[in-house]
Amino acid sequence: MYDLLQNKRYITLETTDESLFSDITQFLCSSKELFIFDIQTQSIYVFDYDGKFLRKLNKKGQGPGEYALITAFTLNENTNRLSVVSIGNSVLSYDINSFEFIEEQSEISKINKECFEIIKFQTNSLNKLAQDILALGEIDLKKT
16 A cells, blocks of 8 residues: 555646536546546546546436436446446446447346446445545644
8 A cells, every 4th residue: 555655646637617526426547538427416527637627428318318317437448438327227328538429228237237336346445545545644744
């Protein structure tokens, strides 16, 4: 864990009206970008590694290409897709760069459900680790 703390890098995220979020529900990184899912706004925010806000996926609704309520998401750079699990067991896929709608799968297979459960578990574990690291930083600040 000490090595993890030694290699830290702080990124200040650009703040605009469009990039404001209230809670980091899930956080994923691609080779070029940071993806933040906020369950409160039902949006996925994308920043580059310099913190510049790039785009936001916000397609809540009941029409084609729209989701009812996101519960988790995943990235696949090989297929250039961002996929969201919407309540009701559907998976909607979007182009990772443009957020153009690609397809919807109405029934999630057992394997996909298990994969998304693993992603949710890993995200919760990473969020806990991040909180622990922040707590350690606060302890160090109090000592100085």
